[in-house]
Amino acid sequence: MRRRSLLAAFAVAPVSAVIGGRGVLAAATQEVPVEISVIHATRTDGGASMDPRLRDLPQLTRQQPFVRYNVFKLLDRTQLRIEKGKRLDYGILDGRTLQVTLVDVTEDDAGQRQGVRYQVRAEIGGPGKREFLKLLEVSAGANEPFFVGGQSYRGGTLFLELAVR
């Protein structure tokens, strides 16, 4: 009887793990798409303009630090697939390199808001320069972008928008 219980427990445990944490397991074992957008922002007297490909940015231009600029142009947008624990390198137009690491994938079960959370690490550095961004770790859900701004580029600045899609 005791041995049958132990056997049953061992048999059921993997099934329970799969059922209970299937989101985590599925997300952890699959590649996750990470979208990187490079936005060039400048301030001109010639009038404001917004690249139509920047879907969400018009809603942000009244907020700091976007409000400092009135011309926004998408220079590049790419989508990379990344596995947990793996790191991707992305070459930025100003010569620096963005390194993105998917640190962890967890299930957010706080309150009624269930969903997968992605812990993402970003580093920006370049040859001959000290690291622009030594370390940044954020936790975000799918389609929740975050921005890294401040890199000087052609009379303006660069905003890097990162989002797990």
Next chain:
Amino acid sequence: MTLSLETTLELMALADGELHGDARERAEKLMAQSEEAQRVVAAMRSSGPALQSWLADTFGRQSQSADGIADAVMAKLAGGAASTVAGGPIAHLVPAVRAPRARVVTRVALAASVLAFAALAVLYIRSMGVRSGQQLARVAAAGASGVAIGAPRAAEEPAQRGRGVEVEEIDSAKRVSIFEISGATASAQSVVVWIDDDQEER
């Protein structure tokens, strides 16, 4: 005749036995002193039946005439045409004129009721459509700026809201600012990590 009208009336009442109290005493005292008063009372008492007969005849004829007029009017009302009494028309009934006017009034009242109901309906629909109108305006503004218009987003789907972007760790050789922003996604807060490239390195 030297008696006043008031005195004569009192004497007539005395003759009819309808005078009482001080007035009766005054009338009897006058009749005892005045022959003229005695003649008035005697004349009233002696001529009573004849006077009553005359009154009956006179008022009876007037009553019959009045009844005839009433009968003639009622007959013409029932017949719906002009009526004559003693050869002349006395009334013309015009129901055909009043009926259309009543219908017009009814129609006007009905139209006013319909208009009032329609106005209330419009007000109700407009009040219910305020939110939809705001959404349409927001989409139109987005369209004017050249942004792709998509389906309504998580603002109408609170159950799918995330808790937003959370910064867990940050390190840089430059000055770092973190701006919390809303609107990067309709569902959650986001952040801008601002690293001032122009600042001296630490």
